[in-house]
Amino acid sequence: MPELPEVxxxxxxxxxxxxxxxxxxxxxxxxxxxxxxxxxxxxxxxRGKRILEVGRRGKYLLLRLEGGRIxxxxxxxxxxxxxxxxxxxxxRHTHLVFHLDDGRELLxxxxxxxxxxxxxxEGDLSPLPGLDRLGPEPLEAGFTPGELARxxxxxxxxxxxxxxxxxxxxxxxxxxxxxxxxxxIHPLRRLDELEGEEMESLHRAMREVLSEALSRGGxxxxxxxxxRGEKGSFQASHRVYRRAGxxxxxxxxxxxxVRVAGRGTYFCPRCQR
DNA sequence: ATAGGCCTGACG
DNA sequence: CGTCAGGCCTAT
Numbered sequence: 001m002p003e004l005p006e007v008x009x010x011x012x013x014x015x016x017x018x019x020x021x022x023x024x025x026x027x028x029x030x031x032x033x034x035x036x037x038x039x040x041x042x043x044x045x046x047r048g049k050r051i052l053e054v055g056r057r058g059k060y061l062l063l064r065l066e067g068g069r070i071x072x073x074x075x076x077x078x079x080x081x082x083x084x085x086x087x088x089x090x091x092r093h094t095h096l097v098f099h100l101d102d103g104r105e106l107l108x109x110x111x112x113x114x115x116x117x118x119x120x121x122e123g124d125l126s127p128l129p130g131l132d133r134l135g136p137e138p139l140e141a142g143f144t145p146g147e148l149a150r151x152x153x154x155x156x157x158x159x160x161x162x163x164x165x166x167x168x169x170x171x172x173x174x175x176x177x178x179x180x181x182x183x184x185i186h187p188l189r190r191l192d193e194l195e196g197e198e199m200e201s202l203h204r205a206m207r208e209v210l211s212e213a214l215s216r217g218g219x220x221x222x223x224x225x226x227x228r229g230e231k232g233s234f235q236a237s238h239r240v241y242r243r244a245g246x247x248x249x250x251x252x253x254x255x256x257x258v259r260v261a262g263r264g265t266y267f268c269p270r271c272q273r
Numbered sequence: 274a275t276a277g278g279c280c281t282g283a284c285g
Numbered sequence: 286c287g288t289c290a291g292g293c294c295t296a297t
Contacts, residue, residue, distance in 0.1 A: 001290085001291070001292080002292095003292095032279095059292080074292085074293090075292095076280095076291090076292060076293085077280085077281095077290080077291055077292060078280090078281080078282090078291095093281085110280095111280080111281050111282070112279085112280045112281050112282080112290090112291090113279080113280055113281080114279070114280070114291080114292060114293075115292090116293090129294085130292090130293065130294080156274070157274095160274085160275095163292085165292085165293080172291080172292070173290095173291065173292085221290095222282090222283085222290075223282090261274085261275075262275075262276070262277090262291080263290095263291065263292095264289085264290075264291080274297105275296105275297085276295105276296085276297080277294105277295085277296080277297095278293105278294090278295085278296100279292105279293095279294090280291105281290100282289105282290095283288100283289085283290090284287100284288085284289085285286100285287090285288090285289105
């Protein structure tokens, strides 16, 4: 389940490999993954374009192309990008193939097909509302505790708010739970009852957990692998995620699991209030 | 604000 | 077999 640290790991691997490469053709084997424009226009417009750089916003990979277009790739739950050689064996669930002018192929592989791709014009992200309405980047310097407080206004539960990409970009189920545990905040707390001190604590916790995860190549819980097919190692440092019934590393209380906003939510009932 | 749907693989 | 996993969109 690629979240910000996993997607950023992939971006860092892709950028030096793709910078300057030209797309010579695209195979679309699962057309419904192409959200905009039509799969045919998508293929036609991509052919011959040079990739200038690989960026990221939230969980979206943004391949900036010559001519002012952006090739957007979202990996969903189980998507991965892999380089391959022509004629080689392709993994099961290879839905998109980008042919590059140096002979390599970039494969989009996604068993659960929750991912998506689109070709947008710079300055008009509206065909992908999720990208268009993304909240601030939590690891950027401008993301201060005040920014977080602005993003977390309202009265919904803090866990649900952290998962809302229009509030803060890039946080998914793993890092929401891990950040709340580090901040000592119960996932069911309502935003309007968070103290300023708690907001600062959450801000620090979010940035710490995201940057530590990034430095460890992300978390591989089920199927996440980077572009080299390698797993991250941050799952070994998870303090609550998928640890229901196991003792809290901080206080020894057993980690509990509840359902918040439809998602499995792990927390320590003693450390998190 | 919440529930359902998309989808496959893993698991009991 | 049924259930769970969950990012994100849509409908209620």
